[in-house]
Amino acid sequence: MANIGVVINQPYWHDYVDITINDVLQDNYNPDEKKIPCIILQVKKNENKLLSIYQQGKGQKSGSNAAATTSHYDRLVLFGFCESTSGGCFAMIFQSSEASSAFFKRFNGVSISKMVGATGYLLEPRYYRKTLTQDSNLPLFETKKAFESFQFENAVPVPFIVDNLTPGDTLFFQLVGVRVLLESVCVQMSKCSGVQCDRLLLPATCTHCCCFQQKVANSVITLNAVVIAQNLDTDEVILKSEFQSWAFTNLCMIITHDSALSSYTEHNERPMRVQIGEVIRYVNQHGGWDITGWARKGKVLDASDQTEGVRGRLSEDIASDHVNPHIVNLVPHNNTQEVKDGVIARRF
Secondary structure: OOOOOOOOOOOOOOOOEEOOHHHHHOOOOOOOOEEEEEEEEEEEEOOOOOEEEEEOOOOOOOOOOOEEEEEOOOEEEEEEEOOOOOOOEEEEEEOOHHHHHHHOHHHHOOOOOOOOOOEEEEEOOEEEEEEOOOOOOOEEEEOOOOOEEOOOOOOOOEOOOHHHOOOOOEEEEEEEEEEEEEEEEEEEEOOOOEOOOOOOOOOOOOOOOOOOOOEOOOOOEEEEEEEEEEOOOOOOEEEEEEEEOHHHHHHHOOOOOOOOHHHHOHHHHHHHHHHHHHHHHHHHHOOOEEEEEEEEEEEEEOHHHEEOOEEOOOOOEEEEEEEOOEEEEEEEOOOOHHHHHHHHHHOO
């Protein structure tokens, strides 16, 4: 007998209930048919290093008596909660490459341009009182279902305010309709040509990205620049960060299979910068840019509390003054066809 009332043109999770990070943290939370809207901010592959995980005690005050453990892992994924106005984040850890691949299996096709920066839903997330920080502000979620990509119509503005970050905090930001200026525009060779790799900047300790996709024979030339974001009304500088991205490269330039690095350097560098500047100005004049990213305020160990290179019981974590924002998305706020055509006509 056929099912009655089933809408076959919608995904099976369409009627799942939207929830928040706080909902998942509650003791009486039931994960069945729940979904949390989120954005993938970072995918980090383990490089034979141990990771500290903290087990939060049930019924205890947040962060108290949290026992630190270590764990080998395959990949760590950082998410931002898309409906948060304060930049709430959570993370997931996958113990094996098989588990990581199963979670990202929806990215096997070429229709999805990238993994990092992709928005969608985490289905039926669970929380077992594990966090990546001792004070429990970065919870670890788990799920048995794959990530479901979905493009949300409107971005919720989340300001980037350094003063909101306390030591150990990880927050994401979403700037909507801001002016963008570029400095030190150049092209460089990326380390990856995977189909779903956005060729973002790698941390200093990493030698490769976390893309699952088979490498292809296309060019790996990628645009790199220092991005300065300003308030459209006051010209106030909101953030400044180095950024490179395959999606942003294709927005500003036409890259062909036979493109050579020499086409964008030395005598060719100035014409490239002038034309990319035209793209930037055109978008600034037609609604500005949307920028999504994340930032973390680290901790440093008080040297006076160290004994023979080993951390003592009374050692103290002190806030680091340095906060480096990581941009994962830079796109025109106005996505009408007219603006898209205008950008295409101005590409280098």
